[in-house]
Amino acid sequence: GPSLTASVVHKAFGLFGNCGSEMRVVPLVVVCLLYSTVVEAQQPCCTPLQWQATLGLTYGQVFIDSNTAQAVQNVTAELAFDWTKRTTALWMTGTQYSPLVPTPFPIHGVYIWDHDKGVEWNADLIRHNCQRSDLSKGPVPKLCIPDDAVHVGTTKLGPSQTVCDIYHYKWPKLGYPTTAVVTRKGCIPLRVAIVGGGESSGGVFIDFRVYNMKEGIQNTS
Secondary structure, eight states, X not given: OHHHHHHHHHHHHTTOOOOOSSOOOOOBOOOOOOOOBOOSOOOOXXXXXXXXXXXXXXXXXXXXXXXXXXXXXXXXXXXXXXTTTTEEEEEEEEEEEOTTSSSOEEEEEEEEEXXXXXXXXXXXXXXXXXXXXXXXXXXXXXXXXXXXXXXXXXXXXXXXXXXXXXXXXXXXXXXXXXXXXXXXXXXXXXEEEEEEEETTTEEEEEEEEEEEEEESOSOOX
């Protein structure tokens, strides 16, 4: 369900799915069609160690079996990433659409991954239930563009002409083509797009759009 979408967000930003038997939500990044010019190669970078942002997420998935099934989820989320405290939190609300479900499926939940205490919390605010599960303890990866990413272009955005770099790489483990757009100064993520799948297994697309990112944790509650 919504926890699958949250899990994908958690894992995908750790890379900068998990497919179950039910069609539910996950986010992925559609490639930004930006006017770009190939420039001198830029070194991969990492985001700040603590930051918060609003995410616009679109996730689509198709399963191919005896009955092909598909679902699309549109989600708005508030993300807080704290590398120093080994914790990531996600407040998520949105809707899932699928021909398998007669009406749109609402999503509204809170998800916390606390690697310092070794616990994960999933709270469904619509159905008023909460689940606790064990999580690995220890350091969490920094959110970085992979070392093997290929710098494919650059662009300038907005009135301030912010310089942004565009990278292309394979999503680890699954090998899905991924495109990420980050600011050259500060490695602020703007968009991440993932599209992949197979002829026999189906496919997936995820689109992350990052808004109003602020360095540091403004609200620790």
